[in-house]
Amino acid sequence: MKTGWQRGLIELRQSFTNGPELFSHFLWPVLMLAALFFLRHRDFGSTGFLLGALALPGILGMNAAMGMVSMSQQLTADREDGTLLRAKAVPNGMVSYLIGKVVSVAGGLLVDLAILLIPGLLLVDGLALGSAHWFTLVWVLVLGLVATLPIGAVLGSVFTTARSQGLIQLPMLALIAVSGIFYPITALPGWLEGIGQLTPVYWMGLGMRSALLPGEAVVVEVGQSWRHLETAAVLGLWAVAGLLLAPVVLRRMARRESGSKVAERRERALRRVA
Incomplete structure (x- = not known):
């Protein structure tokens, strides 16, 4: 446990001293802040709520959920270069x-979330920032990470090379599109609304909106309710499923790893570069 914690802190520190990784930490938050800048004064239909205020919490939830992609990519890269x-x-x-x-x-x-949230709070009007809201933000974020990071570990065990990770991007974009991230999911057709509610991304976005938006904003949500119990239940189910499945899949993957397979993948990568 202690060794793993120390290893994680070292990797985290290295990510902020490496130029390309440091750039990636700022690129996505800056792009999202630019989008919020253009949405900040636009109304959502006839509700009277600003689209920027509705979008900011959802974007935070999306960024947190994207941790499963980052986890998958890092596991695949470590598998390919022999670290695993x-x-x-x-x-x-x-x-x-x-x-x-x-x-x-x-x-x-x-x-990354702090880089987005702190300027976003100054940029967007119509947010609620009481102590109860911050508590909700914390538990949704923590539970959401526990629900999504094991999924990333499972995906990382499925893909054998870093190049194959590109196959994740299209499904992930489709998942984001139907999860009500940039607008309440009630704006989607009924059948897409149902699909979106099966994903952890939607519930993280909903939880973030309940934490950062005023109470009256609930009228644009499904059933005009923040559904905190349902949020905890769905994210909890995803967390349990991931935590049960990920160790099994990773142990099976590790048993199949060998020095010859690592050397073979490295040779294929060198041939592609040549």
Whole structure:
């Protein structure tokens, strides 16, 4: 446990001293802030609520949910370059590796969210910032990360090369499109509304909106309710499923790893570069 925690903190610190990774930490929040700038004075239909205020919490939820993509990409890269194989060779190495990866990915996400949230609070009007709202923001964020990061670990065990990670992007964009991130899900057709509510992304967005929007904004949500119990239940089910499935899948993947497979993947990568 301690070794995994230390490993995660080292990886997190390295991500903020590496130029390309540091750029990626700021790129997406800056793009989202630019979108919020153009939405900040636009109304959502005839409700009287500003679209920017409705979008900011959803974007925060989306960014947190995207941690599963980051987790998947990092696991696949570590599998390809032999890092995972080396972790396997150390006593309790897989446990320490996973703890470290969760710490580094979650830590990076929290920093990214702060980069987006702090300027966003100054940019967007119509938000509620009482103490109860901050408590809701924290528990939704923590439970959401527990629900999504194990999914990323499972996806990372499925894809064998970093290049194959591109296959995740299109489904993820489709998932975001039907999850009511940039607008309340009630604006979608009924059948898409049902699909969106099966995803953890929707519930993270809803939880973030309940934390940052005034109470009267609930009229644009399904059933005109923030559905906190349902949010906790759905995210909890995703968390339990992921935490049960991820260790099984990762152990199975680790058993199949060998030095010859790592060398073979490295040789294929070198041939592509050549």
